Amino acid sequence: MQARKVSLSTGELTYFVAGEGRPLLYLHPAGGVRWTQVLEGLAESFALHVPVMPGFDGTSAHGSVKSMQGLAKLMGEFIDKVIGGPTDVMGCSFGGCVALWLAAERPDRVDHLVLECPAVFRPKGSRPADAEARKKLLFLHPEKLPPESKPVEQEAANRRMLPHYRAPDDPDSELLEKVASIDKLALILHGTADRIIPKESVQLLKSRLPRSYLVYVWDAAHAIEVDQPERMLSLVEGFLQRSEGFIVNWGTLAVNPG
Amino acid sequence: MACRFWCPSRPRAKRFDQRKQDAETRLKFSFFHLMPYTHLELESHDWPFPNRYFDPAKASALYRTYVESMIHAEACGFDWVGCNEHHFSPYGMMANCNLIGGALAYPTKRVKIAMIGNLVPLNNPIRIAEEYAMLDCMSGGRLVAGLMRGIPHEYLAYNIPPGESWERQREAVQLIIKAWTEPEPFGWEGKHFQYRQVSIWPKPMQKPHPPLVISASNADSAKFAAEMRATMGMVLLADLPSGKECIRIYRETARANGWEPTAENVLVGMHTCIAETDEDARRWMAHGLKYFDQVLMGGLQASQRIVLQKTRYFENDESRDRWKSRLDKRRTLTLDEAIERGTVLCGSPETVVKQIKRIHGELGHGVFNFTVKVGTLPDEVIRRGMELFRDRVHPHVRDL
Numbered sequence: 001m002q003a004r005k006v007s008l009s010t011g012e013l014t015y016f017v018a019g020e021g022r023p024l025l026y027l028h029p030a031g032g033v034r035w036t037q038v039l040e041g042l043a044e045s046f047a048l049h050v051p052v053m054p055g056f057d058g059t060s061a062h063g064s065v066k067s068m069q070g071l072a073k074l075m076g077e078f079i080d081k082v083i084g085g086p087t088d089v090m091g092c093s094f095g096g097c098v099a100l101w102l103a104a105e106r107p108d109r110v111d112h113l114v115l116e117c118p119a120v121f122r123p124k125g126s127r128p129a130d131a132e133a134r135k136k137l138l139f140l141h142p143e144k145l146p147p148e149s150k151p152v153e154q155e156a157a158n159r160r161m162l163p164h165y166r167a168p169d170d171p172d173s174e175l176l177e178k179v180a181s182i183d184k185l186a187l188i189l190h191g192t193a194d195r196i197i198p199k200e201s202v203q204l205l206k207s208r209l210p211r212s213y214l215v216y217v218w219d220a221a222h223a224i225e226v227d228q229p230e231r232m233l234s235l236v237e238g239f240l241q242r243s244e245g246f247i248v249n250w251g252t253l254a255v256n257p258g
Numbered sequence: 259m260a261c262r263f264w265c266p267s268r269p270r271a272k273r274f275d276q277r278k279q280d281a282e283t284r285l286k287f288s289f290f291h292l293m294p295y296t297h298l299e300l301e302s303h304d305w306p307f308p309n310r311y312f313d314p315a316k317a318s319a320l321y322r323t324y325v326e327s328m329i330h331a332e333a334c335g336f337d338w339v340g341c342n343e344h345h346f347s348p349y350g351m352m353a354n355c356n357l358i359g360g361a362l363a364y365p366t367k368r369v370k371i372a373m374i375g376n377l378v379p380l381n382n383p384i385r386i387a388e389e390y391a392m393l394d395c396m397s398g399g400r401l402v403a404g405l406m407r408g409i410p411h412e413y414l415a416y417n418i419p420p421g422e423s424w425e426r427q428r429e430a431v432q433l434i435i436k437a438w439t440e441p442e443p444f445g446w447e448g449k450h451f452q453y454r455q456v457s458i459w460p461k462p463m464q465k466p467h468p469p470l471v472i473s474a475s476n477a478d479s480a481k482f483a484a485e486m487r488a489t490m491g492m493v494l495l496a497d498l499p500s501g502k503e504c505i506r507i508y509r510e511t512a513r514a515n516g517w518e519p520t521a522e523n524v525l526v527g528m529h530t531c532i533a534e535t536d537e538d539a540r541r542w543m544a545h546g547l548k549y550f551d552q553v554l555m556g557g558l559q560a561s562q563r564i565v566l567q568k569t570r571y572f573e574n575d576e577s578r579d580r581w582k583s584r585l586d587k588r589r590t591l592t593l594d595e596a597i598e599r600g601t602v603l604c605g606s607p608e609t610v611v612k613q614i615k616r617i618h619g620e621l622g623h624g625v626f627n628f629t630v631k632v633g634t635l636p637d638e639v640i641r642r643g644m645e646l647f648r649d650r651v652h653p654h655v656r657d658l
Contacts, residue, residue, distance in 0.1 A: 026366050077653070097567070193433060203440070203441055203442055206442045206444075207441070207442050213443075213445060213454070213455070214442060214444045214445065215444065215445030215446065215447050216436065216444060216445065216446055216447065217447045217448075217451065218432065218433070218446065218447065218451075219429070219446035219448070219449065228447075231447050231448075231449075232447075235447050244453065246444075247454035248454075249454075249456050
């Protein structure tokens with residue numbers, strides 16, 4: 001994984017790159033970039049690009065980027081300047097919301113969409129401020145967290161950037177109106193033990209997003225990448241490589257398994 | 259002339275509500291059938307039981323007799339008719355009890371069709387969700403959906419690792435509930451089950467889904483039943499103290515999970531024989547139990563011992579030892595001792611009324627599950643017992 005910087009119209013953006021192949025843009029969750037087994041695995045087949053949203057992980061905020069739409073536009077500019085053409089986009093939680101805005105605002109720059117427990121259409125209610133309480137909600141198997149993971153305090157500091165981009169109880173009504181017009185093939189993932197994003201939110205998304213598949217990952221909470229990395233990697237790779245064909249069980253005798 | 263569109267006055271509506279409420283809260287009785295094959299003349303300790311001894315013509319007659327008894331149970335005041343799944347043994351001839359459920363759906367009108375039930379870890383969970391949804395629609399919303407883990411030897415029949423039984427059970431139950439309740443097509447990426455697109459036709463009639471029964475004969479399973487908000491099922495009670503303890507754990511876990519079970523959420527079952535006199539009932543029960551223990555259970559006990567000794571079917575040694583001791587206890591207990599301990603109902607109608615009151619007083623459950631076909635207990639004796647239940651037992655115990 002290499003850290004790089006690029007100068008965009010609103011300021012400098014830090015990003016990481018790893019692997020070779022078809023480009024894949026990964027948009028991180030509110031806790032910041034978490035280098036998981038899933039990302040490592042994807043980097044073996046894809047040219048993975050992981051931008052750090054302004055203000056996260058110790059980077060500076062961009063003064064004029066103050067909304068989810070603004071972040072999406074910035075990611076569009078990042079694709080133009082760094083990737084240079086349409087790319088598959090994967091977003092986790094907060095990053096999933098940015099990915100949807102990106103698909104809505106810059107459809108010419110998005111191919112497949114992978115939305116891991118996307119933080120959209122959430123019911124009103126308080127979120128735990130306490131870092132340990134949040135950790136319990138995030139992970140069903142915290143013992144699987146990579147040893148070099150950032151401390152919870154750092155993740156908490158990242159989360160303090162959220163109000164900069166969206167109101168805490170934003171119902172995403174504007175996004176909800178736009179979702180039906182997104183015609184990208186999308187895979188929505190939700191952990192069966194997710195207590196941060198309720199299943200009703202992803203069901204609503206699935207019902208509005210025309211070309212979407214919703215898959216529940218069993219024995220996983222919000223951070224599916226951490227709780228069930230092997231199963232998630234296999235699922236995402238299958239979807240990105242086979243498009244609609246990922247619903248077929250290819251077995252071992254497939255004529256063209258690739 | 260009476261008004262065709264009579265509007266019920268307040269007191270009358272109240273009486274109706276009261277009757278409905280009474281019907282919902284009174285003690286329920288389930289007529290449960292194992293459907294054993296009863297034409298064997300040898301003891302066996304082999305598993306599987308060699309099927310060269312199976313006569314399809316005799317089985318055909320047995321199925322007819324058994325199904326007719328279950329249909330007749332409705333007229334005898336029973337609230338549920340129940341059956342379950344077993345494999346490779348004369349112990350029970352229902353490899354798929356849903357077929358029997360289908361045969362019961364149309365000739366009956368009121369009784370709940372209780373499948374207690376499909377062995378979830380052994381089967382395709384989506385198929386279970388589909389077949390149960392069919393039964394619920396066919397019966398007009400009368401299905402009771404048992405999601406059982408199965409006794410140890412069943413894992414040999416379907417070549418499923420017994421050590422995976424709990425994981426498979428937990429995952430499959432959640433998947434089945436999803437298949438019944440999801441508003442949109444969905445995929446499932448589990449450890450034991452994977453489906454890319456699920457959207458079952460039909461969906462169940464009862465909303466959000468049919469009531470569940472989950473076996474709860476030990477602490478672990480009682481906890482799981484409570485977590486799933488299912489009725490706890492102890493289809494064959496081992497003894498009253500252990501039953502009481504399971505009920506305590508179940509209620510405690512339910513409260514911790516934010517709900518309060520009603521009496522009807524506790525099902526307790528036992529071998530049952532009602533005859534004109536105590537002597538007749540004991541004689542017939544002893545006759546049936548001899549075949550049950552020596553023929554039907556012989557091979558099962560041998561295979562279960564292998565599973566228990568060689569695998570992690572139970573999550574801990576304590577649960578395994580309790581199961582083994584329960585098997586041993588059943589084998590060594592005399593009929594008199596079993597009646598005394600409250601694990602068998604047997605006697606004249608008046609005696610059985612007393613036994614029911616005593617057991618219900620101890621356990622406070624809401625559903626009594628009568629296993630009526632014990633080994634070779636004759637079907638005409640069972641029929642007479644059903645009538646005695648209707649006329650001389652049920653009127654004295656239904657309002658407990």
